Amino acid sequence: MSLKKTLLVTCLLAVSGSAMAATTADLLVTGKIVPAGCDVTIGTGAALDLGDINVADLNEDHDKPTTLGNRSIGYSITCTGPVVLSTSWVDNKEADGIYPITGNHNLFSLGKDTADAPIGHLWFQHGGGASVAVTGNGAETHANVITSANGVDWFDATYGQASKTHVNSFAPVGETTPAPYTTYSGNFVLKPQIAPVNTLDLSTALTIDANATMELTYL
Incomplete structure:
Protein backbone atom coordinates (compact mmCIF):
# COMPACT_ATOMS: atom_id res chain seq x y z
CA MET A 1 0.00 0.00 0.00
CA SER A 2 1.38 3.40 -0.95
CA LEU A 3 1.10 5.78 1.97
CA LYS A 4 1.23 9.54 2.21
CA LYS A 5 2.06 10.98 5.58
CA THR A 6 0.82 14.38 6.76
CA LEU A 7 2.29 15.84 9.91
CA LEU A 8 1.01 18.95 11.68
CA VAL A 9 3.01 20.37 14.55
CA THR A 10 1.44 22.97 16.83
CA CYS A 11 3.39 24.64 19.61
CA LEU A 12 1.46 26.30 22.39
CA LEU A 13 3.42 28.61 24.66
CA ALA A 14 1.60 30.01 27.69
CA VAL A 15 2.86 33.35 28.95
CA SER A 16 1.62 34.58 32.30
CA GLY A 17 0.54 38.15 32.79
CA SER A 18 2.50 38.20 36.02
CA ALA A 19 6.19 38.65 36.38
CA MET A 20 6.67 34.88 36.77
CA ALA A 21 7.41 33.10 33.46
CA ALA A 22 5.80 29.77 32.65
CA THR A 23 7.96 26.79 33.45
CA THR A 24 6.17 24.34 31.10
CA ALA A 25 4.92 24.32 27.49
CA ASP A 26 2.96 21.76 25.47
CA LEU A 27 3.99 20.42 22.11
CA LEU A 28 0.98 18.93 20.28
CA VAL A 29 1.45 16.68 17.27
CA THR A 30 -1.44 15.53 15.07
CA GLY A 31 -1.62 13.87 11.70
CA LYS A 32 -2.99 11.07 9.58
CA ILE A 33 -1.41 8.27 7.59
CA VAL A 34 -3.64 7.55 4.62
CA PRO A 35 -3.38 5.31 1.56
CA ALA A 36 -2.94 6.76 -1.87
CA GLY A 37 -6.39 7.58 -3.16
CA CYS A 38 -7.89 6.50 -6.47
CA ASP A 39 -10.68 7.94 -8.61
CA VAL A 40 -12.78 5.58 -10.71
CA THR A 41 -14.67 6.51 -13.87
CA ILE A 42 -16.91 4.19 -15.91
CA GLY A 43 -18.14 5.65 -19.18
CA THR A 44 -19.74 9.06 -18.82
CA GLY A 45 -21.65 8.11 -15.70
CA ALA A 46 -24.86 7.82 -17.71
CA ALA A 47 -26.66 4.55 -18.39
CA LEU A 48 -25.60 2.62 -21.48
CA ASP A 49 -28.70 2.54 -23.69
CA LEU A 50 -29.20 -0.71 -25.62
CA GLY A 51 -31.93 0.97 -27.64
CA ASP A 52 -35.25 -0.52 -28.74
CA ILE A 53 -35.21 -4.28 -29.22
CA ASN A 54 -37.92 -5.71 -31.49
CA VAL A 55 -39.71 -8.75 -30.06
CA ALA A 56 -39.67 -10.30 -33.54
CA ASP A 57 -35.88 -10.44 -33.31
CA LEU A 58 -35.93 -12.52 -30.10
CA ASN A 59 -35.86 -16.30 -29.90
CA GLU A 60 -39.10 -17.95 -28.83
CA ASP A 61 -37.74 -21.40 -28.05
CA HIS A 62 -37.34 -22.46 -24.44
CA ASP A 63 -33.70 -22.64 -23.28
CA LYS A 64 -32.60 -20.54 -26.25
CA PRO A 65 -31.90 -16.93 -25.19
CA THR A 66 -31.10 -14.20 -27.68
CA THR A 67 -27.56 -12.84 -27.64
CA LEU A 68 -27.50 -9.14 -28.41
CA GLY A 69 -24.54 -7.43 -30.03
CA ASN A 70 -21.57 -6.74 -27.76
CA ARG A 71 -21.27 -3.27 -26.32
CA SER A 72 -18.14 -1.49 -25.06
CA ILE A 73 -17.78 1.06 -22.31
CA GLY A 74 -14.53 2.68 -21.19
CA TYR A 75 -13.23 2.83 -17.64
CA SER A 76 -10.27 4.37 -15.86
CA ILE A 77 -8.74 4.23 -12.39
CA THR A 78 -6.44 7.12 -11.54
CA ALA A 117 -39.62 -13.27 -14.57
CA PRO A 118 -35.97 -12.32 -15.22
CA ILE A 119 -35.43 -10.56 -18.55
CA GLY A 120 -32.06 -12.16 -19.14
CA HIS A 121 -28.50 -11.65 -17.98
CA LEU A 122 -25.41 -9.54 -18.55
CA TRP A 123 -21.87 -10.85 -18.74
CA PHE A 124 -18.99 -8.39 -18.96
CA GLN A 125 -15.23 -8.50 -18.90
CA HIS A 126 -12.03 -6.45 -18.93
CA GLY A 127 -10.76 -8.53 -21.84
CA GLY A 128 -8.19 -11.28 -22.06
CA GLY A 129 -4.44 -10.95 -22.24
CA ALA A 130 -2.69 -7.61 -21.86
CA SER A 131 -5.92 -5.66 -22.16
CA VAL A 132 -5.41 -3.05 -19.43
CA ALA A 133 -3.23 -0.01 -20.13
CA VAL A 134 -1.24 0.95 -17.03
CA THR A 135 1.39 3.47 -15.92
CA GLY A 136 3.53 4.00 -12.85
CA ASN A 137 5.45 0.71 -12.59
CA GLY A 138 8.68 0.99 -14.54
CA ALA A 139 8.42 0.13 -18.21
CA GLU A 140 5.09 -1.65 -17.86
CA THR A 141 2.52 -0.32 -20.31
CA HIS A 142 -0.09 -3.10 -20.18
CA ALA A 143 -1.23 -5.53 -17.51
CA ASN A 144 -3.03 -8.84 -17.32
CA VAL A 145 -6.24 -9.27 -15.36
CA ILE A 146 -5.85 -11.90 -12.63
CA THR A 147 -8.52 -13.32 -10.34
CA SER A 148 -8.81 -14.79 -6.87
CA ALA A 149 -11.51 -16.37 -4.72
CA ASN A 150 -9.77 -15.51 -1.45
CA GLY A 151 -7.51 -12.54 -2.23
CA VAL A 152 -4.42 -14.69 -1.61
CA ASP A 153 -4.16 -17.23 -4.43
CA TRP A 154 -4.21 -15.58 -7.85
CA PHE A 155 -4.75 -17.01 -11.33
CA ASP A 156 -4.97 -15.67 -14.86
CA ALA A 157 -8.54 -14.43 -15.42
CA THR A 158 -8.58 -15.51 -19.11
CA TYR A 159 -11.31 -13.06 -20.16
CA GLY A 160 -10.99 -10.78 -17.15
CA GLN A 161 -14.66 -11.38 -16.40
CA ALA A 162 -16.49 -9.51 -13.64
CA SER A 163 -17.69 -11.75 -10.83
CA LYS A 164 -19.83 -11.48 -7.71
CA THR A 165 -17.70 -13.98 -5.79
CA HIS A 166 -14.14 -13.44 -7.06
CA VAL A 167 -11.95 -10.35 -7.04
CA ASN A 168 -9.79 -9.15 -9.91
CA SER A 169 -6.39 -7.49 -9.81
CA PHE A 170 -3.65 -6.60 -12.28
CA ALA A 171 -0.18 -8.02 -12.90
CA PRO A 172 2.60 -7.78 -15.46
CA VAL A 173 1.97 -9.90 -18.53
CA GLY A 174 2.74 -13.54 -17.78
CA GLU A 175 2.69 -13.08 -14.00
CA THR A 176 0.02 -13.72 -11.36
CA THR A 177 1.13 -11.49 -8.48
CA PRO A 178 -0.76 -8.16 -8.12
CA ALA A 179 1.47 -5.21 -8.97
CA PRO A 180 1.21 -1.47 -8.17
CA TYR A 181 0.21 0.97 -10.89
CA THR A 182 -0.78 4.63 -10.88
CA THR A 183 -3.32 4.51 -13.70
CA TYR A 184 -5.42 1.71 -15.13
CA SER A 185 -7.62 2.05 -18.21
CA GLY A 186 -9.45 -0.11 -20.70
CA ASN A 187 -12.86 -1.07 -21.98
CA PHE A 188 -15.47 -3.33 -20.48
CA VAL A 189 -17.02 -5.58 -23.10
CA LEU A 190 -20.70 -6.12 -22.28
CA LYS A 191 -22.51 -9.22 -23.54
CA PRO A 192 -26.26 -9.07 -22.79
CA GLN A 193 -28.62 -11.97 -23.42
CA ILE A 194 -32.43 -11.82 -23.46
CA ALA A 195 -34.50 -14.74 -22.16
CA PRO A 196 -36.68 -16.69 -24.65
CA VAL A 197 -39.93 -14.93 -25.53
CA ASN A 198 -42.05 -17.75 -24.12
CA THR A 199 -40.64 -17.11 -20.63
CA LEU A 200 -41.55 -13.40 -20.60
CA ASP A 201 -44.70 -11.37 -20.13
CA LEU A 202 -44.75 -9.17 -23.22
CA SER A 203 -48.18 -7.64 -22.66
CA THR A 204 -46.32 -4.40 -22.01
CA ALA A 205 -42.92 -3.06 -23.00
CA LEU A 206 -40.06 -4.42 -20.92
CA THR A 207 -37.43 -2.10 -19.47
CA ILE A 208 -33.91 -3.46 -19.26
CA ASP A 209 -32.51 -2.29 -15.95
CA ALA A 210 -29.01 -3.47 -15.08
CA ASN A 211 -27.16 -1.88 -12.18
CA ALA A 212 -23.79 -3.05 -10.83
CA THR A 213 -21.22 -1.39 -8.59
CA MET A 214 -17.47 -1.84 -8.82
CA GLU A 215 -15.62 -1.55 -5.52
CA LEU A 216 -11.87 -0.95 -5.11
CA THR A 217 -9.81 -2.49 -2.32
CA TYR A 218 -6.21 -1.49 -1.60
CA LEU A 219 -4.03 -4.56 -1.12
Whole structure:
Protein backbone atom coordinates (compact mmCIF):
# COMPACT_ATOMS: atom_id res chain seq x y z
CA MET A 1 0.00 0.00 0.00
CA SER A 2 1.38 3.40 -0.95
CA LEU A 3 1.10 5.78 1.97
CA LYS A 4 1.23 9.54 2.21
CA LYS A 5 2.06 10.98 5.58
CA THR A 6 0.82 14.38 6.76
CA LEU A 7 2.29 15.84 9.91
CA LEU A 8 1.01 18.95 11.68
CA VAL A 9 3.01 20.37 14.55
CA THR A 10 1.44 22.97 16.83
CA CYS A 11 3.39 24.64 19.61
CA LEU A 12 1.46 26.30 22.39
CA LEU A 13 3.42 28.61 24.66
CA ALA A 14 1.60 30.01 27.69
CA VAL A 15 2.86 33.35 28.95
CA SER A 16 1.62 34.58 32.30
CA GLY A 17 0.54 38.15 32.79
CA SER A 18 2.50 38.20 36.02
CA ALA A 19 6.19 38.65 36.38
CA MET A 20 6.67 34.88 36.77
CA ALA A 21 7.41 33.10 33.46
CA ALA A 22 5.80 29.77 32.65
CA THR A 23 7.96 26.79 33.45
CA THR A 24 6.17 24.34 31.10
CA ALA A 25 4.92 24.32 27.49
CA ASP A 26 2.96 21.76 25.47
CA LEU A 27 3.99 20.42 22.11
CA LEU A 28 0.98 18.93 20.28
CA VAL A 29 1.45 16.68 17.27
CA THR A 30 -1.44 15.53 15.07
CA GLY A 31 -1.62 13.87 11.70
CA LYS A 32 -2.99 11.07 9.58
CA ILE A 33 -1.41 8.27 7.59
CA VAL A 34 -3.64 7.55 4.62
CA PRO A 35 -3.38 5.31 1.56
CA ALA A 36 -2.94 6.76 -1.87
CA GLY A 37 -6.39 7.58 -3.16
CA CYS A 38 -7.89 6.50 -6.47
CA ASP A 39 -10.68 7.94 -8.61
CA VAL A 40 -12.78 5.58 -10.71
CA THR A 41 -14.67 6.51 -13.87
CA ILE A 42 -16.91 4.19 -15.91
CA GLY A 43 -18.14 5.65 -19.18
CA THR A 44 -19.74 9.06 -18.82
CA GLY A 45 -21.65 8.11 -15.70
CA ALA A 46 -24.86 7.82 -17.71
CA ALA A 47 -26.66 4.55 -18.39
CA LEU A 48 -25.60 2.62 -21.48
CA ASP A 49 -28.70 2.54 -23.69
CA LEU A 50 -29.20 -0.71 -25.62
CA GLY A 51 -31.93 0.97 -27.64
CA ASP A 52 -35.25 -0.52 -28.74
CA ILE A 53 -35.21 -4.28 -29.22
CA ASN A 54 -37.92 -5.71 -31.49
CA VAL A 55 -39.71 -8.75 -30.06
CA ALA A 56 -39.67 -10.30 -33.54
CA ASP A 57 -35.88 -10.44 -33.31
CA LEU A 58 -35.93 -12.52 -30.10
CA ASN A 59 -35.86 -16.30 -29.90
CA GLU A 60 -39.10 -17.95 -28.83
CA ASP A 61 -37.74 -21.40 -28.05
CA HIS A 62 -37.34 -22.46 -24.44
CA ASP A 63 -33.70 -22.64 -23.28
CA LYS A 64 -32.60 -20.54 -26.25
CA PRO A 65 -31.90 -16.93 -25.19
CA THR A 66 -31.10 -14.20 -27.68
CA THR A 67 -27.56 -12.84 -27.64
CA LEU A 68 -27.50 -9.14 -28.41
CA GLY A 69 -24.54 -7.43 -30.03
CA ASN A 70 -21.57 -6.74 -27.76
CA ARG A 71 -21.27 -3.27 -26.32
CA SER A 72 -18.14 -1.49 -25.06
CA ILE A 73 -17.78 1.06 -22.31
CA GLY A 74 -14.53 2.68 -21.19
CA TYR A 75 -13.23 2.83 -17.64
CA SER A 76 -10.27 4.37 -15.86
CA ILE A 77 -8.74 4.23 -12.39
CA THR A 78 -6.44 7.12 -11.54
CA CYS A 79 -4.45 7.04 -8.28
CA THR A 80 -2.19 9.56 -6.55
CA GLY A 81 0.66 7.07 -6.70
CA PRO A 82 1.40 3.43 -7.52
CA VAL A 83 -1.20 1.29 -5.74
CA VAL A 84 -1.84 -2.45 -5.63
CA LEU A 85 -5.58 -2.87 -5.78
CA SER A 86 -8.35 -5.32 -6.50
CA THR A 87 -11.83 -4.84 -7.90
CA SER A 88 -15.03 -6.58 -6.85
CA TRP A 89 -18.60 -6.28 -8.06
CA VAL A 90 -22.05 -6.06 -6.50
CA ASP A 91 -25.19 -6.81 -8.55
CA ASN A 92 -27.64 -4.19 -7.31
CA LYS A 93 -30.48 -5.91 -9.20
CA GLU A 94 -29.75 -9.47 -8.14
CA ALA A 95 -33.13 -9.73 -6.41
CA ASP A 96 -34.78 -9.31 -9.84
CA GLY A 97 -33.37 -12.65 -10.92
CA ILE A 98 -31.18 -13.89 -13.74
CA TYR A 99 -32.03 -16.06 -16.74
CA PRO A 100 -31.08 -18.84 -16.78
CA ILE A 101 -31.03 -19.72 -13.08
CA THR A 102 -27.68 -21.50 -13.14
CA GLY A 103 -25.86 -20.14 -10.09
CA ASN A 104 -23.27 -18.63 -12.42
CA HIS A 105 -21.69 -15.86 -10.37
CA ASN A 106 -20.37 -14.14 -13.49
CA LEU A 107 -23.88 -13.24 -14.67
CA PHE A 108 -25.66 -10.02 -13.68
CA SER A 109 -29.37 -9.23 -13.77
CA LEU A 110 -31.09 -7.23 -16.53
CA GLY A 111 -34.19 -6.67 -14.42
CA LYS A 112 -37.55 -8.45 -14.54
CA ASP A 113 -40.89 -8.31 -16.35
CA THR A 114 -44.30 -7.50 -14.83
CA ALA A 115 -44.72 -11.16 -13.84
CA ASP A 116 -41.36 -11.10 -11.98
CA ALA A 117 -39.62 -13.27 -14.57
CA PRO A 118 -35.97 -12.32 -15.22
CA ILE A 119 -35.43 -10.56 -18.55
CA GLY A 120 -32.06 -12.16 -19.14
CA HIS A 121 -28.50 -11.65 -17.98
CA LEU A 122 -25.41 -9.54 -18.55
CA TRP A 123 -21.87 -10.85 -18.74
CA PHE A 124 -18.99 -8.39 -18.96
CA GLN A 125 -15.23 -8.50 -18.90
CA HIS A 126 -12.03 -6.45 -18.93
CA GLY A 127 -10.76 -8.53 -21.84
CA GLY A 128 -8.19 -11.28 -22.06
CA GLY A 129 -4.44 -10.95 -22.24
CA ALA A 130 -2.69 -7.61 -21.86
CA SER A 131 -5.92 -5.66 -22.16
CA VAL A 132 -5.41 -3.05 -19.43
CA ALA A 133 -3.23 -0.01 -20.13
CA VAL A 134 -1.24 0.95 -17.03
CA THR A 135 1.39 3.47 -15.92
CA GLY A 136 3.53 4.00 -12.85
CA ASN A 137 5.45 0.71 -12.59
CA GLY A 138 8.68 0.99 -14.54
CA ALA A 139 8.42 0.13 -18.21
CA GLU A 140 5.09 -1.65 -17.86
CA THR A 141 2.52 -0.32 -20.31
CA HIS A 142 -0.09 -3.10 -20.18
CA ALA A 143 -1.23 -5.53 -17.51
CA ASN A 144 -3.03 -8.84 -17.32
CA VAL A 145 -6.24 -9.27 -15.36
CA ILE A 146 -5.85 -11.90 -12.63
CA THR A 147 -8.52 -13.32 -10.34
CA SER A 148 -8.81 -14.79 -6.87
CA ALA A 149 -11.51 -16.37 -4.72
CA ASN A 150 -9.77 -15.51 -1.45
CA GLY A 151 -7.51 -12.54 -2.23
CA VAL A 152 -4.42 -14.69 -1.61
CA ASP A 153 -4.16 -17.23 -4.43
CA TRP A 154 -4.21 -15.58 -7.85
CA PHE A 155 -4.75 -17.01 -11.33
CA ASP A 156 -4.97 -15.67 -14.86
CA ALA A 157 -8.54 -14.43 -15.42
CA THR A 158 -8.58 -15.51 -19.11
CA TYR A 159 -11.31 -13.06 -20.16
CA GLY A 160 -10.99 -10.78 -17.15
CA GLN A 161 -14.66 -11.38 -16.40
CA ALA A 162 -16.49 -9.51 -13.64
CA SER A 163 -17.69 -11.75 -10.83
CA LYS A 164 -19.83 -11.48 -7.71
CA THR A 165 -17.70 -13.98 -5.79
CA HIS A 166 -14.14 -13.44 -7.06
CA VAL A 167 -11.95 -10.35 -7.04
CA ASN A 168 -9.79 -9.15 -9.91
CA SER A 169 -6.39 -7.49 -9.81
CA PHE A 170 -3.65 -6.60 -12.28
CA ALA A 171 -0.18 -8.02 -12.90
CA PRO A 172 2.60 -7.78 -15.46
CA VAL A 173 1.97 -9.90 -18.53
CA GLY A 174 2.74 -13.54 -17.78
CA GLU A 175 2.69 -13.08 -14.00
CA THR A 176 0.02 -13.72 -11.36
CA THR A 177 1.13 -11.49 -8.48
CA PRO A 178 -0.76 -8.16 -8.12
CA ALA A 179 1.47 -5.21 -8.97
CA PRO A 180 1.21 -1.47 -8.17
CA TYR A 181 0.21 0.97 -10.89
CA THR A 182 -0.78 4.63 -10.88
CA THR A 183 -3.32 4.51 -13.70
CA TYR A 184 -5.42 1.71 -15.13
CA SER A 185 -7.62 2.05 -18.21
CA GLY A 186 -9.45 -0.11 -20.70
CA ASN A 187 -12.86 -1.07 -21.98
CA PHE A 188 -15.47 -3.33 -20.48
CA VAL A 189 -17.02 -5.58 -23.10
CA LEU A 190 -20.70 -6.12 -22.28
CA LYS A 191 -22.51 -9.22 -23.54
CA PRO A 192 -26.26 -9.07 -22.79
CA GLN A 193 -28.62 -11.97 -23.42
CA ILE A 194 -32.43 -11.82 -23.46
CA ALA A 195 -34.50 -14.74 -22.16
CA PRO A 196 -36.68 -16.69 -24.65
CA VAL A 197 -39.93 -14.93 -25.53
CA ASN A 198 -42.05 -17.75 -24.12
CA THR A 199 -40.64 -17.11 -20.63
CA LEU A 200 -41.55 -13.40 -20.60
CA ASP A 201 -44.70 -11.37 -20.13
CA LEU A 202 -44.75 -9.17 -23.22
CA SER A 203 -48.18 -7.64 -22.66
CA THR A 204 -46.32 -4.40 -22.01
CA ALA A 205 -42.92 -3.06 -23.00
CA LEU A 206 -40.06 -4.42 -20.92
CA THR A 207 -37.43 -2.10 -19.47
CA ILE A 208 -33.91 -3.46 -19.26
CA ASP A 209 -32.51 -2.29 -15.95
CA ALA A 210 -29.01 -3.47 -15.08
CA ASN A 211 -27.16 -1.88 -12.18
CA ALA A 212 -23.79 -3.05 -10.83
CA THR A 213 -21.22 -1.39 -8.59
CA MET A 214 -17.47 -1.84 -8.82
CA GLU A 215 -15.62 -1.55 -5.52
CA LEU A 216 -11.87 -0.95 -5.11
CA THR A 217 -9.81 -2.49 -2.32
CA TYR A 218 -6.21 -1.49 -1.60
CA LEU A 219 -4.03 -4.56 -1.12
